[in-house]
């Protein structure tokens with residue numbers, strides 16, 4: 001481990017970008033090259049490995065991948081980057097890519113009270129707003145936990161440590177609504193070389209300066225780690241076009257219904273051929289990919305930013321990036337879940353929070369950093385039946401945040417109503433809103449003696 005040379009670039013807010021050196025003998029560039037050799041030689045892998053041994057991958061990648069623009073060669077090598085100490089907004093920007101793979105710190109299992117809250121304005125006024133939010137978040141933890149314990153007392157046979165963890169996770173679910181979207185998080189980002197190049201072309205024009213910096217530093221770090229696969233020429237017209245798309249149209253902020261189907265592009269004549277597949281699908285099984293050729297559906301809905309963070313991770317659907325504002329109101333579930341004894345204080349806190357945001361001298365994009373994650377945003381999702389059924393069934397279970405369960409349930413209701421007559425069967429969790437102590441087992445912990453992962457989520 002000590003000999004590995006990770007490439008690190010520091011970010012101005014204290015975070016960093018790190019390109020992982022796995023110490024592999026065949027690194028991503030070399031792997032891309034030996035796959036690409038298949039397209040020009042029938043010698044086979046043993047012959048390609050000899051070429052790699054004798055000539056290395058550097059010249060090949062420079063000439064064929066970057067030079068001649070054979071983009072598919074970049075699909076064949078994979079890099080992993082760790083981006084740490086960045087805002088939730090930046091994490092969403094990084095994950096706004098349909099071939100993103102990776103993981104992010106969970107607000108449901110990690111205490112965010114000690115995380116840095118990013119203050120892009122750098123003003124005392126901004127700092128005070130963020131620290132007021134931290135104070136209230138901290139103050140709420142114990143009363144919320146006590147309230148939950150009175151609602152869901154530990155039952156006989158339930159292990160105390162698991163019960164406590166489940167209560168803490170539920171309390172984090174409730175109090176996360178008070179965290180600012182500027183709270184910092186850590187993101188793992190794993191993709192092929194071409195996807196990095198393509199995504200970075202847009203991220204460097206992102207409306208937030210923080211994301212622009214992450215994009216520039218990531219590109220610089222990738223260039224340092226894999227010099228023959230990055231450093232593509234930039235074309236003025238392409239840059240100008242990408243800049244306009246990102247700066248003028250990226251954020252979605254419309255009047256939005258609670259939940260509504262706004263476009264049904266599913267061709268019933270095609271769908272009726274898939275009755276067997278729709279009817280006979282067992283639970284926890286995906287529909288076959290080809291049913292997607294029947295068309296797509298689009299839904300508009302409101303969801304709090306906290307839960308949007310989860311639904312946004314579904315990559316088989318297309319989602320717009322909502323702008324986080326206070327205009328669509330604070331999600332009522334958070335208010336309903338607070339102990340009644342704290343409700344007046346919570347409402348007063350939110351009133352002050354809104355007033356401070358209204359008077360804050362900052363653009364609407366920057367105001368997002370100071371806005372509590374419990375505020376609702378206008379979301380739009382488009383996808384085919386396969387992707388939407390998968391998403392709906394995964395997210396309408398008792399292990400998912402209740403505000404997302406509600407929207408996932410509405411999605412399943414809609415799909416059932418639209419396509420039940422074509423045979424679509426939905427497999428549901430019968431008690432999606434039940435408090436289940438098994439939540440306490442869903443953390444990922446490293447066992448001290450054996451250093452193994454106990455259970456994954």
Ligand SMILES: Cc1cc2nc3c(=O)[nH]c(=O)nc-3n(C[C@H](O)[C@H](O)[C@H](O)COP(=O)(O)OP(=O)(O)OC[C@H]3O[C@@H](n4cnc5c(N)ncnc54)[C@H](O)[C@@H]3O)c2cc1C
Nearest residue numbers: 098102103104105106310313314315316390394399400457
């Ligand atoms: C209870 C729970 C807790 C979680 N906790 C965390 C956490 O703490 N941290 C974290 O980082 N993640 C967490 N996740 C996982 C994360 O939210 C998932 O990435 C998210 O659920 C997306 O689901 P998916 O990756 O399974 O599938 P999707 O991205 O929705 O994909 C569905 C299917 O389509 C395929 N597919 C994907 N993209 C495409 C495409 N473009 N075209 C065609 N097919 C495609 C996929 O391979 C998959 O088979 C959690 C998930 C759950 C359910």
